[in-house]
Amino acid sequence: xxxxxxxxxxxxxxxxxxxxxxxxxxxxxxxxxxxxIHPNYxxxxxxxxxxxxxxxxxxAIQVISQxxxxxxKTMPMMQHISWFPPGWSTGLLLATAILGLLVEPKVFTSQxxxxxxxxxxxxxxxxxxxxxxxxxxxxxxxxxEWIRTLSVxxxxxxxxxxxxxxxxxxxxxQNLSSNYLLVTRFVITCCAADxxxxxxxxxxxxxxxxxxxxxxxxxxxxxMTETLQDKRQLVIDASEIExxxxxxxxxxx
Amino acid sequence: xxxLNNAFTLFLSLLVEAMPFLLIGVxxxxxxxxxxxxxxxxxxxPKNPFLGAVIGSCAGFFFPVCECGNVPVxxxxxLQGAPVSVSIGFLLAAPTxxxxxxxxxxxxxxxxPEIVVLRVLFSLGIAIIIGxxxxxxxxxxxxxxxxxxxxxxxxxxxxVKPSPQQEPExxxxxxxxxxxxxxxxPLRMDAAVLQASLAATPARKPWSDRWRLFLDxxxxxxxxxxxxxxxGSAIAATIQVAxxxxxxxxxxxxxxxxxxxxxxxxxxxxxxxTVDSFFALAFASxxxxxxxxxFLVFGPMIDIKAIGLMFSVFKARTIFYLFALAAQLxxxxxxxxxxxxx
Numbered sequence: 001x002x003x004x005x006x007x008x009x010x011x012x013x014x015x016x017x018x019x020x021x022x023x024x025x026x027x028x029x030x031x032x033x034x035x036x037i038h039p040n041y042x043x044x045x046x047x048x049x050x051x052x053x054x055x056x057x058x059x060a061i062q063v064i065s066q067x068x069x070x071x072x073k074t075m076p077m078m079q080h081i082s083w084f085p086p087g088w089s090t091g092l093l094l095a096t097a098i099l100g101l102l103v104e105p106k107v108f109t110s111q112x113x114x115x116x117x118x119x120x121x122x123x124x125x126x127x128x129x130x131x132x133x134x135x136x137x138x139x140x141x142x143x144x145e146w147i148r149t150l151s152v153x154x155x156x157x158x159x160x161x162x163x164x165x166x167x168x169x170x171x172x173x174q175n176l177s178s179n180y181l182l183v184t185r186f187v188i189t190c191c192a193a194d195x196x197x198x199x200x201x202x203x204x205x206x207x208x209x210x211x212x213x214x215x216x217x218x219x220x221x222x223x224m225t226e227t228l229q230d231k232r233q234l235v236i237d238a239s240e241i242e243x244x245x246x247x248x249x250x251x252x253x
Numbered sequence: 254x255x256x257l258n259n260a261f262t263l264f265l266s267l268l269v270e271a272m273p274f275l276l277i278g279v280x281x282x283x284x285x286x287x288x289x290x291x292x293x294x295x296x297x298x299p300k301n302p303f304l305g306a307v308i309g310s311c312a313g314f315f316f317p318v319c320e321c322g323n324v325p326v327x328x329x330x331x332l333q334g335a336p337v338s339v340s341i342g343f344l345l346a347a348p349t350x351x352x353x354x355x356x357x358x359x360x361x362x363x364x365x366p367e368i369v370v371l372r373v374l375f376s377l378g379i380a381i382i383i384g385x386x387x388x389x390x391x392x393x394x395x396x397x398x399x400x401x402x403x404x405x406x407x408x409x410x411x412x413v414k415p416s417p418q419q420e421p422e423x424x425x426x427x428x429x430x431x432x433x434x435x436x437x438x439p440l441r442m443d444a445a446v447l448q449a450s451l452a453a454t455p456a457r458k459p460w461s462d463r464w465r466l467f468l469d470x471x472x473x474x475x476x477x478x479x480x481x482x483x484x485g486s487a488i489a490a491t492i493q494v495a496x497x498x499x500x501x502x503x504x505x506x507x508x509x510x511x512x513x514x515x516x517x518x519x520x521x522x523x524x525x526x527t528v529d530s531f532f533a534l535a536f537a538s539x540x541x542x543x544x545x546x547x548f549l550v551f552g553p554m555i556d557i558k559a560i561g562l563m564f565s566v567f568k569a570r571t572i573f574y575l576f577a578l579a580a581q582l583x584x585x586x587x588x589x590x591x592x593x594x595x
Binding site for chain 2: 013016017020024027033035036037041044045047048051052055058059062088089090092093096099100103105106108109111112115190191192196
């Protein structure tokens with residue numbers, strides 16, 4: 001009985017390490033990793049997954065080689081101060097890893113965009129612009145390039161009349177009339193926890209009802225300046241809106 | 254349901270990002286514990302209180318441990334007779350002033366390098382000041398738990414005469430649980446001694462044992478800290494999804510309330526310093542920079558998890574002093590940032 005108990009915890013440890021390793025590697029294989037963190041850290045996560053598997057194997061070898069009880073001379077030379085009762089921390093880690101394998105990470109939706117202040121990003125982006133390239137063709141700018149351009153030179157009149165062609169998902173702004181929508185994308189600087197939305201308002205010739213929130217659209221049109229909610233803003237005057245499938249990689253980095 | 258799913262995605266992303274850093278921290282601390290000769294290190298420490306505080310605070314560079322690792326190490330320093338200023342400086346600064354934490358802060362706050370720089374400067378400053386203050390108390394024993402004072406090496410240069418009950422007793426006359434393993438050297442089975450033996454033993458152990466110790470240490474730390482990380486991430490994800498944005502915004506934009514809120518959060522969440530910057534990042538869009546700094550500076554020094562560990566070394570009174578000093582200094586410095594820098 002005692003022997004069984006002594007074995008149970010190490011075996012749980014091995015399983016936990018192994019499943020965490022598999023989880024991290026599986027995220028990388030399936031490409032779900034891009035929904036969770038910035039591509040800069042893919043290698044780091046993959047390496048961690050492999051290392052965790054290696055640790056699980058090493059620990060397994062150790063447990064197997066120690067099956068006959070060893071003499072007390074090699075008994076614990078150290079003990080980590082535990083914050084949890086024995087087995088709890090392993091259980092927590094194990095449960096999380098299994099949940100991670102079962103539940104797919106989700107692409108953020110308009111709900112999160114509204115919660116994270118999609119309207120505020122209209123005038124000011126949270127981060128300082130990381131790169132600035134002045135593209136000769138405005139219609140080649142992506143949504144994030146528009147936002148970065150704007151944050152460097154925020155005068156909307158400067159861009160009036162320029163051609164636009166951007167892709168994003170639909171968010172209904174809370175305080176605008178029904179022929180406006182926001183074409184939105186999330187930007188990730190590090191991991192999904194810090195994802196923040198960037199968006200541009202789109203003025204439709206008709207009601208926005210044809211485009212439900214979270215639908216992905218390709219918007220073509222020209223830029224114009226309008227005063228929305230007492231702020232002069234750059235607005236896309238849409239000439240053509242097309243529903244498109246969600247891109248493989250919905251986030252900007 | 255979708256809220257739950259969002260929260261879970263957030264939770265996973267925090268974990269996936271933090272896991273590599275946790276693993277690196279654990280491996281690094283294990284390797285150094287096995288290969289660095291602490292005794293020689295302590296012998297070369299300066300006796301001047303201010304210098305000692307500076308050296309102790311910077312020593313974290315050579316012991317990259319988070320706040321779960323620094324308490325055992327600084328206890329070992331105290332036990333082996335290192336100056337007070339060094340031990341306290343190390344206790345407070347080591348979780349922040351080390352390459353892994355600085356790197357992970359840099360990774361998280363690439364956009365705001367000032368956070369990285371100020372985090373290092375403030376942590377160093379506070380640790381040095383408190384280390385200096387504590388060095389006024391030449392004999393630290395009244396501030397320590399009995400189990401620690403009993404096995405303490407009395408510094409050679411100290412003029413304080415050891416009182417009778419503190420004279421070294423034969424190990425077997427002391428209370429506690431013992432393991433009679435090696436002949437002549439009974440192992441006392443309490444945490445203080447076990448922790449202290451960690452660094453002392455490996456140097457004389459054969460390689461196979463050293464590796465076994467290393468592996469055990471890695472798995473154990475990973476398990477313990479991983480669990481704490483999971484709880485921290487779950488809280489962070491829940492707050493992000495469940496708490497209405499207006500409340501967070503109103504709390505997070507006030508120069509004073511935001512700092513207090515983040516300091517409280519830091520103490521409650523007890524997240525490991527190797528990964529706390531990712532946690533703080535989740536608040537970066539809504540909270541003032543000063544409050545993020547307060548979280549990053551105060552959290553590693555004192556949090557609920559670390560207090561549990563600190564009670565194994567210090568008396569309650571000492572922990573209160575440390576707590577109060579660190580909290581006030583953090584508050585003042587970060588308020589300065591909020592009012593003058595941003």
